[in-house]
Amino acid sequence: MTQPAPHPxxxxxxxxxxxxxxxxxxxxxxxxxxxxxxxxxxxLHHGEALAAAVAREVREETGVEVEVGPLVEVVERVVAAxxxxxxxxxxxxxxxxxxxxxxxxxDDARAARFVDAAELARLPLTDGLVPVIDRARALAVxxxxxxx
Numbered sequence: 692m693t694q695p696a697p698h699p700x701x702x703x704x705x706x707x708x709x710x711x712x713x714x715x716x717x718x719x720x721x722x723x724x725x726x727x728x729x730x731x732x733x734x735l736h737h738g739e740a741l742a743a744a745v746a747r748e749v750r751e752e753t754g755v756e757v758e759v760g761p762l763v764e765v766v767e768r769v770v771a772a773x774x775x776x777x778x779x780x781x782x783x784x785x786x787x788x789x790x791x792x793x794x795x796x797x798d799d800a801r802a803a804r805f806v807d808a809a810e811l812a813r814l815p816l817t818d819g820l821v822p823v824i825d826r827a828r829a830l831a832v833x834x835x836x837x838x839x
Contacts, residue, residue, distance in 0.1 A: 699767075699778040703744045704732025705786040706827035707757055713805035714824055715794060716814070717752050720801040723770065723777060729817040730824075731800070732781065745784050751798040757786035761834070763827045766819065785827050785834075 707715035707730070716728045731752040735744045742759040749757045766781040794803035806814065811821070 699780050701735045702732055702779050702781045703735055703741055703748060704730045704781055704783045705745050705749045705757060705759070706730050706763055706783060706824055707749065707755065707786045707788060708828065708831060709788060709805045711805075711807070712828075713807045714811065715749075715753060715755060715788075715803070715805050716811075717796065717800035718802040719799070719817075720796075721799040723768075723775060724817055726801075726815065727817045728806075728814040729820055730783065731803070732783075733799075741782060742784070745786060749786060752796070752800045753794040753803040754797055755792055755794050755803075756789045758789050760785040760787060761830060763830055764823045766823065783823050783827070785830055 705715075709715070715731065717731050719725050719727050719729060731749045732745070733748045733752070735741065745759045746757055749755055761784065762782060763785050764783045766783060768777070768779045768781065770776050771778070794805065796803045811824070
């Protein structure tokens with residue numbers, strides 16, 4: 692059994708929209724949240740720049756190369772008791788694909804794909820994901836058009 696870190700863990704994630712306005716999601720293949728859909732992301736490595744970590748995580752989990760944009764949201768996930776205890780501070784960034792490569796699952800993702808609003812409403816999502824996606828979409832539009 693793995694012990695929780697003695698301090699909060701910093702993680703990064705990316706909200707990525709394609710030209711059609713669909714959002715890039717992965718189905719989690721490892722705890723926490725196995726089977727839930729979320730934006731690609733993961734732990735920041737010691738000495739790694741935030742933007743580099745975002746691009747790395749998207750590439751590892753989906754095969755999609757991105758340009759990292761502005762910070763969208765800071766999310767805190769805490770489960771304080773039990774064998775699955777954790778405390779993550781997640782920095783969610785807006786990112787733009789730099790190629791038209793189709794997503795493919797990698798690393799700890801079971802699946803990876805761009806999803807539209809109708810499919811987003813049907814998937815089992817991580818708690819609080821929709822408001823983050825909505826903020827990222829509004830930020831993308833405010834910064835020069837972005838997805839609608």
